[in-house]
Amino acid sequence: MDGKPTDRELMIALAGNPNAGKTTLFNTLTGLKQKVANYPGVTVERKVGRWAFGGTGVRLIDLPGLYSLDASSIDEEIALEVLTGKIEGSERPDAVVAVVDATNLERNLYLVTQLIELELPVVVALTMMDVFEKEEHTIDIKKLSDMLGVPVVAVQSATGRGIEELGEAVLSSAGSSVEVPEGLRIADGNKIFNRYKFVSNIVQETVRHNDRRAHQIADRIDSVLTHKFWGIVVLLGILLLIFHAIFSWAAIPTDLLDEGFGSLADAARSVMPEGMIADLVADGIIAGVGGVLVFLPQILLLFFFIAILEDSGYMARAAFLLDKLMGRIGLHGKAFLPMLSSFACAIPGIMATRTIEDRRDRLATIMVAPFMSCSARLPVYTLMIGAFFAGQTVLGFVSLGAVIMLAMYLLGIIAAVVVAFVLKRTILRSAPSPFVMEMPPYRMPAIRTVLQSMFERAWLFVKRAGTVILAISIVLWALTYFPRPAEVAEPTTEITQVSEGDAESAETAAESEHLQNSYAGMLGHAIEPAIQPLGFDWKIGVALIASFAAREVLVSTLSIIYNVGDDADEESPSLISAIREAKRPDGTLVWTPLTAVTVMVFFVLAMQCMSTVAVVRRETNSWAWTLFMVGYMTVLAYAAAFVTYQGGKLLGFG
Amino acid sequence: MKLSELSYGSSARVVSVDGEERITKRLMEMGVIPGIDVTVIRSAPFGGPLQIRLLGYKLAIRRNEAETIEIETPSDTQEND
Numbered sequence: 161m162d163g164k165p166t167d168r169e170l171m172i173a174l175a176g177n178p179n180a181g182k183t184t185l186f187n188t189l190t191g192l193k194q195k196v197a198n199y200p201g202v203t204v205e206r207k208v209g210r211w212a213f214g215g216t217g218v219r220l221i222d223l224p225g226l227y228s229l230d231a232s233s234i235d236e237e238i239a240l241e242v243l244t245g246k247i248e249g250s251e252r253p254d255a256v257v258a259v260v261d262a263t264n265l266e267r268n269l270y271l272v273t274q275l276i277e278l279e280l281p282v283v284v285a286l287t288m289m290d291v292f293e294k295e296e297h298t299i300d301i302k303k304l305s306d307m308l309g310v311p312v313v314a315v316q317s318a319t320g321r322g323i324e325e326l327g328e329a330v331l332s333s334a335g336s337s338v339e340v341p342e343g344l345r346i347a348d349g350n351k352i353f354n355r356y357k358f359v360s361n362i363v364q365e366t367v368r369h370n371d372r373r374a375h376q377i378a379d380r381i382d383s384v385l386t387h388k389f390w391g392i393v394v395l396l397g398i399l400l401l402i403f404h405a406i407f408s409w410a411a412i413p414t415d416l417l418d419e420g421f422g423s424l425a426d427a428a429r430s431v432m433p434e435g436m437i438a439d440l441v442a443d444g445i446i447a448g449v450g451g452v453l454v455f456l457p458q459i460l461l462l463f464f465f466i467a468i469l470e471d472s473g474y475m476a477r478a479a480f481l482l483d484k485l486m487g488r489i490g491l492h493g494k495a496f497l498p499m500l501s502s503f504a505c506a507i508p509g510i511m512a513t514r515t516i517e518d519r520r521d522r523l524a525t526i527m528v529a530p531f532m533s534c535s536a537r538l539p540v541y542t543l544m545i546g547a548f549f550a551g552q553t554v555l556g557f558v559s560l561g562a563v564i565m566l567a568m569y570l571l572g573i574i575a576a577v578v579v580a581f582v583l584k585r586t587i588l589r590s591a592p593s594p595f596v597m598e599m600p601p602y603r604m605p606a607i608r609t610v611l612q613s614m615f616e617r618a619w620l621f622v623k624r625a626g627t628v629i630l631a632i633s634i635v636l637w638a639l640t641y642f643p644r645p646a647e648v649a650e651p652t653t654e655i656t657q658v659s660e661g662d663a664e665s666a667e668t669a670a671e672s673e674h675l676q677n678s679y680a681g682m683l684g685h686a687i688e689p690a691i692q693p694l695g696f697d698w699k700i701g702v703a704l705i706a707s708f709a710a711r712e713v714l715v716s717t718l719s720i721i722y723n724v725g726d727d728a729d730e731e732s733p734s735l736i737s738a739i740r741e742a743k744r745p746d747g748t749l750v751w752t753p754l755t756a757v758t759v760m761v762f763f764v765l766a767m768q769c770m771s772t773v774a775v776v777r778r779e780t781n782s783w784a785w786t787l788f789m790v791g792y793m794t795v796l797a798y799a800a801a802f803v804t805y806q807g808g809k810l811l812g813f814g
Numbered sequence: 815m816k817l818s819e820l821s822y823g824s825s826a827r828v829v830s831v832d833g834e835e836r837i838t839k840r841l842m843e844m845g846v847i848p849g850i851d852v853t854v855i856r857s858a859p860f861g862g863p864l865q866i867r868l869l870g871y872k873l874a875i876r877r878n879e880a881e882t883i884e885i886e887t888p889s890d891t892q893e894n895d
Contacts, residue, residue: 228843232836263870264869264870266845267844267845267869267871270845350842352842353847353848356842356847356850382855382865386858386865387856388856388857388858388859391859479874480862480863480874481859481862483858484858484860493863591834593836594837594840594841594876595874595876596837596844596873596874596879597873597874598873599871599872599874600872601872
């Protein structure tokens with residue numbers, strides 16, 4: 161090594177086991193000066209921040225949580241590449257801060273031995289000292305440091321204890337040469353065994369454990385939360401609470417956002433001269449992007465709960481409880497979190513599959529995650545139920561709408577179960593992958609960590625609204641806007657006598673006429689033969705094509721098609737009555753309750769989300785898998801819709 | 815005796831870990847190495863994974879993984895003496 165680099169910023173890596181307090185320490189060291197991005201080519205998160213101390217600044221890079229550096233998962237592979245300077249665009253770090261949980265010393269120090277073996281200057285940051293001391297254990301930090309051959313500093317993020325000392329230790333060891341201790345230099349025998357022997361010897365020499373079992377409270381909590389019966393009851397209760405919150409608490413902010421975007425569109429129209437640009441901004445951009453952003457409250461709430469479950473240590477318990485059940489389908493216990501997230505939005509759900517180590521297990525989870533009814537399907541269900549099943553009850557007191565809504569959620573879950581089962585027994589068959597999972601101690605969730613994780617995930621969603629959805633909204637708007645007939649330019653000039661209401665309806669009638677002749681209308685007519693067996697006409701066809709970009713687009717497209725104005729939503733009476741009264745050229749009604757159910761079935765199963773397609777492509781790194789998913793989901797949706805409609809007709813419905 | 819045969823609440827010492835390479839490596843990295851003491855706490859419903867304690871922390875492993883862990887209980891040791 162060439163000694164300390166002076167001409168460039170120091171680069172320090174932060175490494176440690178999951179649950180060792182790494183994120184909290186990273187936040188304390190960098191404040192809010194951090195940037196989250198992905199490593200090139202893969203989707204492992206790369207967090208970089210600036211850590212300023214004593215007049216100098218260093219670049220602090222946060223590695224994913226690791227138990228080992230043996231490159232058996234993507235996270236470990238990336239961490240090893242960063243530490244050895246093999247990754248694109250970053251050099252070997254000048255030093256590593258190893259975050260070590262004092263209450264779980266042996267296993268945490270195992271990773272440290274591997275870092276030392278890489279001949280990197282290491283500084284150990286001992287966390288959880290407050291818990292350790294409360295349990296009345298003692299540790300000889302000086303001796304620990306001597307035996308490991310690296311500086312050891314006890315830190316506490318909340319009080320700032322040891323932070324300055326940590327900085328000094330890092331500065332003085334950065335770039336220095338490293339001598340691997342005698343005990344780690346043995347070449348023969350089992351390396352893992354040898355490292356643990358080295359660690360265990362050190363722990364025996366430096367730590368005095370208080371034998372009064374401090375796990376007692378945690379054990380008592382676990383005896384309920386992971387109980388064969390009560391554990392499942394609590395899990396169901398938690399899920400119920402989460403879904404209740406998503407559907408009822410989120411309604412108020414969702415309505416506010418919806419109104420907000422409506423007034424924004426009006427405001428945009430009022431400041432811009434009438435014409436194409438105003439139409440593009442109000443109908444294309446604001447309506448399109450706003451239609452997606454109204455789901456933000458639901459998504460924030462779901463991620464808030466998920467972050468709490470993760471940070472408290474509960475998520476590992478849920479995976480433990482469900483592993484066998486998921487295993488029967490062919491999925492890993494760790495697939496629970498991705499599937500749960502997918503009820504808000506499949507994108508973060510698919511990204512959360514990264515923790516599943518086996519590639520085939522992970523692929524199977526990605527392939528079925530989009531069957532979970534995400535928040536974008538809700539407006540479709542709401543509109544269909546509102547138009548045909550409102551106010552009806554079954555057994556006299558249960559709302560029929562609620563039953564149908566529940567049936568749609570169940571249909572998605574059943575589809576996921578069946579498809580995963582088939583995939584894992586055919587093309588994704590694999591040897592059972594390890595389920596070796598730490599059950600971390602229960603901790604009070606840190607508000608900052610929870611909020612941070614919630615906003616980071618929600619940001620992915622917002623970003624998609626700002627990019628993919630924006631682009632699609634513009635394209636879609638153009639397809640319905642062009643070609644522009646010349647004669648509809650000033651429709652109001654000739655009918656000045658009629659009342660305002662009539663003028664408006666004349667205007668919307670002209671718009672409908674125009675839609676039929678637009679590119680979107682042509683497409684709708686072109687696919688009509690294919691969708692006729694599902695009971696759909698060309699207008700529904702236009703909405704269907706549009707909704708392949710994003711499901712919720714169905715509602716706004718139908719509003720345009722049925723001339724009820726652009727500000728209609730899934731609960732607006734005008735849109736509902738327009739759907740109920742829509743007629744075919746021969747005078748028969750287009751929509752029946754059966755058509756509504758068929759539409760819902762199609763929407764449960766079809767892959768109608770461009771952003772998900774893009775994310776699947778990135779996560780699987782394969783166009784073949786991406787196209788396979790789009791293909792099989794579309795075929796399945798079509799087949800199920802066909803069976804629903806034709807079967808329903810045979811049974812005398814519709 | 816195998817770890818999967820140990821009754822809930824009992825402890826034993828690991829003698830060897832001998833299963834599929836990938837799983838054995840993962841278990842050993844997590845500290846399941848010959849010579850350490852493990853306690854089986856409970857099992858998940860439907861014949862699911864086992865919760866075990868070792869090195870002062872809790873780990874969940876599947877039954878088939880527990881079958882690859884050879885253990886000796888204090889009574890085994892006495893018989894050997």
